[in-house]
Amino acid sequence: EVQLVESGGGLVQPGGSLRLSCAASGFTFSSYDMHWVRQATGKGLEWVSAIGTAGDTYYPGSVKGRFTISRENAKNSLYLQMNSLRAGDTAVYYCARDIGRGYFDLWGRGTLVTVSS
């Protein structure tokens, strides 16, 4: 089955770190750009990061310098290392498969990250 499954979410204190994972199956993971998108409760979608097939990475200003996206093609896995977490980073984090510059044809179910003391 073609799917993405996120894991690694949880409760973390402000200033702390967390590493999210996204396990891909049913398709050739290495052939696709991959993204992380988040959604705070009751809010809209916010793009968090992207990684190309060649390992090139992209971030919005809100997370640049704090978050790092990476991939391990041998394990069909996508990661998001989140450091210096803030309350505003509290959200459900989705991984998504990119067919072409923001055309996400496959999404995971998401993993909840809560930043609170």
Next chain:
Amino acid sequence: QSVLTQPPSVSEAPRQRVTISCSGSSSNIGNNAVNWYQQLPGKAPKLLIYYDDLLPSGVSDRFSGSKSGTSASLAISGLQSEDEADYYCAAWDDRLNGVVFGGGTKLTVL
């Protein structure tokens, strides 16, 4: 404040037609494809329209997309109760070098 602008909510009666607008700029909609996502309550987003006006396999042809200049629209005809959801437009932004989303539009079928 989202880079792409959508109305927060729209409503229409069953079997009618509704449109949702998405306004951007030359660095995003004006120069890149627009994609639309449907998010049912408690679910992950789902691709609804890609490359401005194309329907993915399995999506009802009651949904259609269009684009003109720096604006795009999603139209839903023959409204059904199961269409109640949040709808998001998205596009690549050349200036920000990333994906930008609209703030989302909540559709209510009266």
